[in-house]
Amino acid sequence: xxxxxxxxxxxxxxxxxxxxxxxxxxxxxxxxxxxxxxxxxxxxxxxxxxxxxxxxxxxxxxxxxxxxxxxxxxxxxxxxxxxxxxxxxxxxxxxxxxxxxxxxxxxxxxxxxxxxxxxxxxxxxxxx
Amino acid sequence: xxxxxxxxxxxxxxxxxxxxxxxxxxxxxxxxxxxxxxxxxxxxxxxxxxxxxxxxxxxxxxxxxxxxxxxxxxxxxxxxxxxxxxxxxxxxxxxxxxxxxxxxxxxxxxxxxxxxxxxxxxxxxxxxxxxxxxxxxxxxxxxxxxxxxxxxxxxxxxxxxxxxxxxxxxxxxxxxxxxxxxxxxxxxxxxxxxxxxxxxxxx
Numbered sequence: 297x298x299x300x301x302x303x304x305x306x307x308x309x310x311x312x313x314x315x316x317x318x319x320x321x322x323x324x325x326x327x328x329x330x331x332x333x334x335x336x337x338x339x340x341x342x343x344x345x346x347x348x349x350x351x352x353x354x355x356x357x358x359x360x361x362x363x364x365x366x367x368x369x370x371x372x373x374x375x376x377x378x379x380x381x382x383x384x385x386x387x388x389x390x391x392x393x394x395x396x397x398x399x400x401x402x403x404x405x406x407x408x409x410x411x412x413x414x415x416x417x418x419x420x421x422x423x424x
Numbered sequence: 425x426x427x428x429x430x431x432x433x434x435x436x437x438x439x440x441x442x443x444x445x446x447x448x449x450x451x452x453x454x455x456x457x458x459x460x461x462x463x464x465x466x467x468x469x470x471x472x473x474x475x476x477x478x479x480x481x482x483x484x485x486x487x488x489x490x491x492x493x494x495x496x497x498x499x500x501x502x503x504x505x506x507x508x509x510x511x512x513x514x515x516x517x518x519x520x521x522x523x524x525x526x527x528x529x530x531x532x533x534x535x536x537x538x539x540x541x542x543x544x545x546x547x548x549x550x551x552x553x554x555x556x557x558x559x560x561x562x563x564x565x566x567x568x569x570x571x572x573x574x575x576x577x578x579x580x581x582x583x584x585x586x587x588x589x590x591x592x593x594x595x596x597x598x599x600x601x602x603x604x605x606x607x608x609x610x611x612x613x614x615x616x617x618x619x620x621x622x623x624x625x626x627x
Contacts, residue, residue: 391505391506393505393537393540394504395501395530395554395558396498396499396500396501396502397498397501397529398499399498399499401552403497403498404497406496406497407495409495410495410498410501414501414510415503418503418505418508418510
């Protein structure tokens with residue numbers, strides 16, 4: 297998995313910027329950025345990441361995830377309200393039909409989460 | 425409603441549904457036992473279904489079959505999307521015959537989507553009615569599959585020369601059939617039995 301330093305270096309190279317040019321944008325010093333990219337400094341304050349995201353034209357959320365401030369997208373469990381509303385969307389989508397053999401008349405949240413997951417796989421549409 | 429029946433269908437399940445509706449539209453909805461019998465004959469189902477063969481059987485119908493970890497309250501699930509059908513069974517189902525029953529139960533629900541699409545649903549909007557119908561269908565299909573085999577074994581038993589051996593064979597066949605019937609019935613009701621033991625998920 298790519299480290300924060302490697303990720304920042306990749307973003308900078310993608311924009312074709314030198315460390316000096318990033319320093320000139322007023323986010324952090326050239327020396328500090330170099331240490332950061334080489335993994336010799338721990339994750340900077342979110343405000344620095346925010347500045348870097350602007351310079352690199354990258355989503356700040358991705359930088360916060362790479363720095364460990366936010367959990368990776370795949371690890372984030374959608375809330376029960378999100379699952380319920382996604383499940384209603386699945387139920388009302390005329391393109392798809394589904395059924396279950398279940399214990400009891402009501403589906404658990406986990407069962408709804410499973411159905412929503414299959415829906416997303418089949419349709420290629422992310423709804424959570 | 426009937427004009428929708430004119431379309432030729434390449435999809436083998438849809439075609440079966442068309443043909444079934446054509447034959448029985450005057451007496452709709454047809455009985456589940458009749459649907460199961462015609463389904464078993466049309467698709468030449470093996471006399472005894474075995475869980476190891478379900479994937480192959482599913483494939484022959486164009487149904488993607490998977491056994492996977494499902495949430496605790498699900499025994500099986502089915503999906504129909506743009507002509508693609510998918511059946512998933514919980515990998516924890518261990519009781520003999522339960523996978524086969526659940527597989528047929530899910531097939532029945534998939535058939536309902538086709539009946540609905542061609543304008544001949546067998547149930548209106550009541551999901552529980554479809555659940556009950558699917559259980560009757562699965563039970564009937566399991567019994568229809570094995571019927572000829574039991575008959576042929578019974579016929580063979582009558583041909584045994586030694587009378588005590590013939591009686592022993594008939595007793596064994598009878599006992600086997602009763603156990604098979606009892607188990608098939610249990611598999612049809614297993615979700616009800618489990619309901620009474622487990623708390624329902626919160627509304």
